[in-house]
Amino acid sequence: MPLERREIAPEKMKEQMDVCRRLQAALGPGERFAMVDTYGCQQNESDSEVLRGYLRAMGYAITDDEEKADVIVVNTCAVREHAQMRVFGNVGALSHIKRVHPERIVVLCGCMAQSEAIREQVKRSYRMVDLCFGPHELWRFPELLERTIRVHGLSGNTSRVFEATDTETVAEGLPRARDGSVKAWLTIMNGCNNFCTYCIVPYVRGRERSRRSADVVAEARELVEAGYKDITLLGQNVNSYGRGLNEDVDFAALLRKINAIPGDFRIRFMTSHPKDATETLFAAMAECEKCAPHIHLPVQSGSDRILKAMNRHYTREKYLSVVETARRYIPELVLTTDVIVGFPGETEEDFLDTLRLTEEVEFDSMFTFIYSRRPGTPAAEWPDDTPRAVIQERFDRLLQSANAVSARLHKAQEGKTVRVLIDGLSKNGEYNLSSRTGGGRLVHLRGPEDLIGQWAEVKITDSNTFALFGEKL
Ligand code: SF4
CATH class of the missing domain: 3.30.750.200 (Transcription Regulator spoIIAA)
Structure with a gap:
């Protein structure tokens, strides 16, 4: 039975970008800063890239310094109680900023905000939060922020905006401000249909919706052309990609399409569900030379x-097979x-x-x-x-x-020569660069910083529980 897809029409997305321009004009000239604090999984990291993309389109410069941020967005995770407690602690601590700068805006969004009980708690006990919205509202963040700024006025925290619907959507054309220039997340689907009995995800992120393969491939191509060399396809259960789409495509076929994009880059993906990880997938992984030889398979x-x-x-025996x-x-x-x-x-x-x-x-x-x-x-x-x-x-x-x-x-691995992608700085003693093998193993090495973003052949000379150490050849 195909799942219902509710696509956001391109005109609606255009309206959101118009709101960004309107807000930028209304806020006037001068420097403005916004900060996005992210909790939880890669899906949330990817959503934060959209939040930052929208904020940039509104004229905000992105900062890590909450003391100077005019807008502070806390993108939350509901998967573990501990992360939830941390969010509440950190949001509560923002009251000192609101006392001194009542005009500043605090936003709480993401999975926690999808829960009605949490929204009520925020309404009652976290008065410093001006705007609170769930993950299904992400595409219309500009409209919600504009409404918040309007009701908020210049005097500070008198009225607040709370919004969370159950409308599960697929939105294309979201602006993104990606972190770094070497590795990129690429969301291929949202939601989950599996209802593992311990997991809150299907209740907060909704049922599975795949993006059309042409949209995914076009975004992958843009990333490769922009110079990204490590692309991670994201979804709660990527192995069921394609269900509910009006096209004959599954995850193995999507891998092949992305693999066909010209360029020297790597394709990763997460997360896989063992019940849907089939021989067809492994055959595609083996065949696609750009697909990293790594699978994260939660048992x-x-x-x-x-x-x-x-x-x-699945059973233990099935997992082993x-x-x-x-x-x-x-x-x-x-x-x-x-x-x-x-x-x-x-x-x-x-x-x-x-x-x-x-x-x-x-x-x-x-x-x-x-x-x-x-x-x-x-x-x-x-x-x-x-x-x-x-x-x-x-x-x-x-x-x-x-x-x-x-x-x-x-x-x-010691003594072997491996190909790695140097992806950033390392703070590991005399090793100043970090890199990853195709399989995703972390390798620390030494070298000039301008090697970041390049491939290298590395001889592994040492190792510990968490990483490998090597010399660039
Ligand atoms: S497959 Fe993953 S996201 Fe989906 S319900 Fe199970 S644990 Fe949660």
Whole structure:
């Protein structure tokens, strides 16, 4: 059953850009600054590029200094309780700026703002927030900011704008101010249909909507022409790309189309769901020479009982067979994963199943999380009587094992020559540059700063749990 796509008409997008110009004219000459503070995942980083793009079109210079920002935007994440608490702490701390400069504008947006309970809390207890809107409203940020500035007036915080609808949209032509000039995010889809029982994403970001392949390919081409060399295709579940589109395209086909763009660049993607990671995908990865030999394949648990409770739609055996297929097609594959420890009802036996699976697969790196209860998700209602100390002890054991595996795999890289893309500065002792291998391994090296943005052949001379160290040849 095709999903409903609600596309924002090009005229509507044009209206938003007209608002940007109108605001710029109304605010008059003089320097103005805006800051965007981002929490959470790459999807949010990508949304922040749009926020900055719009702010620039309104005439704001982007700053990291909240003391001088006329507009402070906090782009929030709802995936973990800890991140949410940090947002509230940091937003609360902005009251000192509002006391001295009541004319300044504080915006809270992103996933947290999609929750009605959170919006009520912000209305009641975070009076310094002038505008609060959810992720579905991102495309009309200029219109909302203009309304806020109008109701806000010059006197300060008397009236505020709160906006969040459930209209799941696909918008093209969003302006973007990208960070850096080497690596770029490219959102290919939004939302998720999977409803893993611990995850809030489908409730805040809505159901899956893919962008048309022609729009994605055109944006990829622009990035390559602008000199970007590392493009990461983003979506909550990129492997289901294409569902609901009126064209015969899937993620493997999209990879091939992007791979056909002339130029020396790399294609990455995240995140993949094991249930949708098929042989067709691995065949396309093997065939596309620009596709990085890396897959982030979140396993979450190694226990069939817990995987079922999580609604992940695969078993431990199925996951292992997906890994086996992937490695058959791409022998040099770098495999990374996410694991949740302490899901409600997890026993020691369940945990040992996870530990054994991760040791069997040997992930290059693992992102390990302690389960975070998200109100509104099914798992939040389930009894969770494992003592915190027991969960912490399991987490520590898993981390120790993961680190040992990473260190061992990194050690095996010593003496090899690898091609890397030098992507920035490193603060690692005498190593001043950072770079990534095709598989995404971090390599620190030495050299002049003007090497940033260039490919290099590097001999790996040393390693630790988290990175490799090398000499440029
Ligand atoms: S696949 Fe599951 S964990 Fe990932 S975003 Fe969708 S619901 Fe959340």
